[in-house]
Amino acid sequence: MRGIQGAGLILFVVGMLVFTVLPFLSSYRLSEALVRDKVKEIHQEKLVELLQPMYGQDYPSTHAFLSAYASHFDAYNEGLKAKQAWDQVIWDDYGFALAKAAGAGPARAHPWTSLALSIGLVVLGGVLFQFSGSGHTSLAHTGVFHSSLMNRGVLGMLTGTYLIGFYVILYWFPAYLSPLVWMVEPIAQFLSGGPASQWFLYGLVYTLAIGVMGIRMVLKYRDNKYQQLRTASVMFFQTAFAFLIPEVLLLLNKPYFDFKNIWPLDYDFFYDYQIDTFLSSGGVGLFMLIWGILLIVIGVPVFTYFYGKRWYCSWVCGCGGLAETVGDGFRHLSDKSMKAWQWERWMIHGVLALAVVMTTLTIVNYFSSFSLLGQVTNQLHSFYGFAIGSAFAGVVGTGFYPFMGNRVWCRFGCPLAAYLGLVQRFKSRFRITTNGGQCISCGNCSTHCEMGIDVRAYAQQGQNIVRSSCVGCGVCASVCPRGVLKLENGPEEGRIHEFPILIGNNSIKLRS
């Protein structure tokens, strides 16, 4: 078993190295035909002219190619901006599309081999590594504070830095990833009939990560059906709803749509171009629009009333899915202090308020043909997309796993989590029940709560845990050595103990 684990680790590391090196193994040569092929008609003539000096030149690296591109393109755009000729400025970024089209390299020549040697080895190695053959669920959390990776040691720092770097490149410098996109091109063609983008690459990697680390969860919690079922659930929703179905929709010439993504997490659901897409795609588009609205106004409150926000956050959501699988080993790094809780409430509800204001403005504008603060709305969109959608949800949300735990985004930033949380706190049957007087204040529950809830503070006074942030992962109940905690859906009456009483002392009945 140790041998298999060791082999898995080696394969994983080799795969990661190949994945990291591949983007550097590429060269570029641009032609007029390629520019005509990749650039929108309205910009075509201008770009064909601007990029003239690049045609036929050999660029030995992505960086060299993009620098050359930028020197021509940016000079033109900056000139227009200086003249305040805003309507002539080219806002589209053709860097990725041109790099992808103009490049050559092993990943393009041999996409399947490259894929097998990078992502393939990572997946294979990752799966093999999970079969350590040891342990019982009760040992699932031993040693995490002795681990360099899981306790902010050198490995943790490196992992976090790598993840942050990956997200920064993905969001703001995607052209550098184009060699990696080449190798997933055949899969995209097969699924959607169209070309692969950096988002397709990301979706594939994301889904595989949840798959491999989901296997880890199922093995780690081999005696815990709750953990296994919810892990299987997030694996299913990621694979089918977030990854496959949207691609197949494209194949069928329908709008790309993730049926489980809900506004305000899906913050551009009401953007004008989205609404136009829905309304111009016939019955299917209309269904998507209505489905999305029904989830917001009926799905969230009804499901959350019966089951708590966990139905979404730890059973369905993609961000939650990644946090609960890839991020599981970092859950204990969340900050449990009162101060962190105060920050959390301001931040998450602040983001919710921002999303609501932005969306309201957007909808008003949609019906008034952008007469009210049209320019502000656009700026709001780009601010939100940059600060919340990319920086917070992506770079911080995942990149900070090894620093601040696996639910940074879900806890401090996700506006849908805030909405679900409000329902959970004020109108739900869900609670974590404390088992009478059995708590020994050991603190395992609080230590391993990914949302930073001080579970023990409630358990030790015999009080049910009713907190808006609880995603119902169930790990507090699993890690408790005395059988004190149980996630339950039950009558609203008596759910919130304002005056909890610890069972077992007949001398007095007092408030803890």
Next chain:
Amino acid sequence: MGSRHFVIIGNGISGITFARHLRKGDDQARITVISGESPYFFSRTALMYVYMGQMKWEHTQPYEPYFWKKNRIDLKQAWVKSITFESKTLVFESGETLNYDSLVLATGSKPAFFGWPGQDLKGVQGLYTKQDLETMEAITSQPIQRAVIVGGGLIGIELAEMLTYKKIPVTFLVRESRFWEQVLPEKEASLVQKHILDHEIDLRFQTEIREILSDAQGNVRAVVTKIGEEIPCGFVGIATGVTPNVDFLKNTGLAIGKGIKINAYFETSVPDVYALGDCAEFDQPPGPGRRTLEQVWYTGRMHGETLAYNFCNKPVAYQPGVWFNSAKFFAIEFQTYGLVSPEPLVGVQDFFWRNDPGKVSFRMTLDLEGKILGVLNLGFRLRHEFFDRAIREKWTGELVMQRLANGVFDPEFFTPYHVEIQAAFQRQFGGTIVPSKKSFFQKLFGLNQ
């Protein structure tokens, strides 16, 4: 009440519970908590998890440092050397003094050592204090060929689990003929023993040590058993129970038996001096089937709650309710509610069920009229509130079985053991129980065994 100065010696669960509840009921009192062991209250029960890298030290502290300031509970880290009751003065080891109006002794207990030759060697220790954790971490960070644990109870098995985490081979010596004989009936003990053996632990019964041998540097080298076998080892964990930590109070005029003698109001023989928790010994057992020394977490907490109440209200006698306890043996959880004797008793009927692979069991004791006295369960969880009520209201075994689905506290989707337990009860006692139905999910995922 004015600003009476309450001084509490000991910042464990009983002393801290007292201090917290006193502050809730009395805004004026001046409260000082003294501990030499650690500046802040921590959960002793979590020491093993710090050792196993499952928690950090800070996680063992249930309250953040600001809590004490906010609640005006003064914390003083110092060891008390002596107490002069006449002048109500504490003298610290530093020579400093402190006066009190009311003194609460909550000094806890300490591992019991039985005078074995070599018991003071380096590498021989109990597991009770923060310092014990630190010495154990230091010693076992060196390569050790083997560790020996003496004593077959809860601390013994915790030590076994901790050492196993560090992959140190363990020999586990138990004086009795089975594990935790004072509490576990034979069938439960054998279930746990099998689980211990599954962890490759050298478990030996009816074995006592005669002496502990030293190497040239004063470190432990081996233990010798009563039959003369020498077991080489680099660490000896003493887990033969605890004894009240009262040495520094002897010959001070305070009445002391095994612990500090108290009545049901926690009053000692000296006016304005009270004792709580592990260090206290009641003059009468506080309830039927209970001991005069109550040395578990829960009772320490209840003592603190009750005494604080008494200072803020009309005093009541300490009167614990239905007994309960819990523990964990490696992966197997243990709970008990009410009275379950480890040996069969006349006038008590026993119902026992265990599952096939043998990691889960349920025992219910009944009086001759078939009314529940207590339960003891391994490997699954039962609801405290349910069994507390069943035992207080003297439900019949049949009624308990009928409602058992409500008494299970396992997580959702877990195997519904109660269905089989109901069937087994019916086979043994007859009656007309309608067994619970498996839910849709339980059927769907084949959750039976």
